[in-house]
Amino acid sequence: MSRERFAKFIRVLHQRQPDMTVLTDKVHKGQNISAIMRTAEAAGIGEVHMVKPDRGHIVYHNTAGGIGRFTTQRVHERIEDGFSHLRQRGFTLVAAHWSDRAIHYREFDYTQPFALVMGAEKKGLSDYAAHEADAHVTIPIMGLVESYNVSVAAGIILQEALHQRQQAGHYLRGCAEDERYRHTLFEWAQP
Amino acid sequence: MSRERFAKFIRVLHQRQPDMTVLTDKVHKGQNISAIMRTAEAAGIGEVHMVKPDRGHIVYHNTAGGIGRFTTQRVHERIEDGFSHLRQRGFTLVAAHWSDRAIHYREFDYTQPFALVMGAEKKGLSDYAAHEADAHVTIPIMGLVESYNVSVAAGIILQEALHQRQQAGHYLRGCAEDERYRHTLFEWAQP
Numbered sequence: 378m379s380r381e382r383f384a385k386f387i388r389v390l391h392q393r394q395p396d397m398t399v400l401t402d403k404v405h406k407g408q409n410i411s412a413i414m415r416t417a418e419a420a421g422i423g424e425v426h427m428v429k430p431d432r433g434h435i436v437y438h439n440t441a442g443g444i445g446r447f448t449t450q451r452v453h454e455r456i457e458d459g460f461s462h463l464r465q466r467g468f469t470l471v472a473a474h475w476s477d478r479a480i481h482y483r484e485f486d487y488t489q490p491f492a493l494v495m496g497a498e499k500k501g502l503s504d505y506a507a508h509e510a511d512a513h514v515t516i517p518i519m520g521l522v523e524s525y526n527v528s529v530a531a532g533i534i535l536q537e538a539l540h541q542r543q544q545a546g547h548y549l550r551g552c553a554e555d556e557r558y559r560h561t562l563f564e565w566a567q568p
Numbered sequence: 569m570s571r572e573r574f575a576k577f578i579r580v581l582h583q584r585q586p587d588m589t590v591l592t593d594k595v596h597k598g599q600n601i602s603a604i605m606r607t608a609e610a611a612g613i614g615e616v617h618m619v620k621p622d623r624g625h626i627v628y629h630n631t632a633g634g635i636g637r638f639t640t641q642r643v644h645e646r647i648e649d650g651f652s653h654l655r656q657r658g659f660t661l662v663a664a665h666w667s668d669r670a671i672h673y674r675e676f677d678y679t680q681p682f683a684l685v686m687g688a689e690k691k692g693l694s695d696y697a698a699h700e701a702d703a704h705v706t707i708p709i710m711g712l713v714e715s716y717n718v719s720v721a722a723g724i725i726l727q728e729a730l731h732q733r734q735q736a737g738h739y740l741r742g743c744a745e746d747e748r749y750r751h752t753l754f755e756w757a758q759p
């Protein structure tokens with residue numbers, strides 16, 4: 378490992394945003410999962426949450442140079458488990474979803490601790506997630522299609538979150554160099 | 569066809585943005601092409617331009633309810649052809665690309681006539697496109713990945729374009745009800 382690479386690991390670790398994550402609600406296509414992981418990693422998310430699709434496993438195509446090493450997946454059996462886990466950790470649950478109570482995605486305050494909930498390719502968000510979410514956000518559409526691809530929608534919203542957090546100086550603040558920090562750095566540095 | 573659907577066709581046709589398009593530079597994965605078409609349609613783009621990948625055809629998976637009916641593809645043999653075609657039609661060519669002259673993607677003015685040039689999955693933008701583009705725009709990354717998935721990157725930038733055009737009232741202005749308008753409406757209305 379080069380000195381530059383090690384220095385980059387340290388810089389990126391300091392920019393990690395432990396109070397920001399994604400929860401996928403039965404998203405199942407490997408390419409979508411992979412693109413969401415990649416976008417999440419790019420925004421400084423160290424752990425992504427996923428609810429298992431009804432059939433099969435979550436397959437994650439390693440198309441982008443082993444993101445899985447840098448952003449981990451935590452799989453929940455049911456959406457209820459994902460919600461209670463994240464609520465206990467103090468996250469506001471904001472779902473990407475059209476509804477009467479939805480607001481424009483740029484109007485939400487992403488500098489607060491939040492988990493972005495994304496619905497499945499065909500079925501969209503589960504009723505439970507739609508009902509229990511603290512807020513709904515939508516991305517405008519000026520055409521005939523009814524929705525965006527799920528990984529595109531996640532990318533648009535997470536980029537807005539990155540933007541707001543950058544403006545607010547969150548990537549400068551950095552997280553404390555605790556036990557976990559040293560552990561992660563050690564793991565990344567393995568060949 | 570229901571009266572509502574016909575009314576929606578008319579509304580969407582009036583919101584079409586003929587002075588905005590995408591040019592893909594050998595993007596080849598079907599899922600990416602499909603997601604880019606879908607995002608383009610959502611932003612009001614009626615025609616997308618694509619440069620053929622080296623091998624094979626442009627395959628376009630029809631995963632989103634026949635977008636191809638509403639946003640058409642024009643395929644160019646070489647990137648040079650795509651550039652000269654679009655230049656002749658008065659488009660500014662803005663490439664999504666990291667470089668010394670790149671600006672933040674939100675700093676570009678998308679209310680002007682523009683074509684967004686996107687690079688291929690592995691190889692990125694061709695040297696020709698990078699050199700000839702009028703401007704380069706980048707999307708910030710705070711993690712270890714080196715780039716976003718191409719359809720995610722296109723989605724992020726086109727959403728900013730939609731946002732700027734919405735603020736500027738471009739979707740209200742609408743295009744003239746000329747021969748082409750009536751022709752398109754007729755085509756869409758076919759069962």
Ligand SMILES: C[S@@+](CC[C@H](N)C(=O)[O-])C[C@H]1O[C@@H](n2cnc3c(N)ncnc32)[C@H](O)[C@@H]1O
Binds near residue numbers: 499
């Ligand atoms: C392909 S869409 C699901 C479409 C599904 N037919 C439905 O009615 O919800 C997959 C997920 O992407 C997100 N999404 C797609 N387009 C969106 C938009 N315009 N606004 C907010 N979220 C969107 C939502 O989380 C959605 O559940």
Ligand SMILES: C[S@@+](CC[C@H](N)C(=O)[O-])C[C@H]1O[C@@H](n2cnc3c(N)ncnc32)[C@H](O)[C@@H]1O
Binds near residue numbers: 664665686690692693
């Ligand atoms: C997967 S990337 C190509 C990566 C390639 N290895 C390279 O070095 O360019 C595919 C395309 O998505 C767009 N893209 C991806 N991430 C981007 C970013 N952060 N800023 C601007 N464009 C990006 C560019 O058009 C790029 O050519």
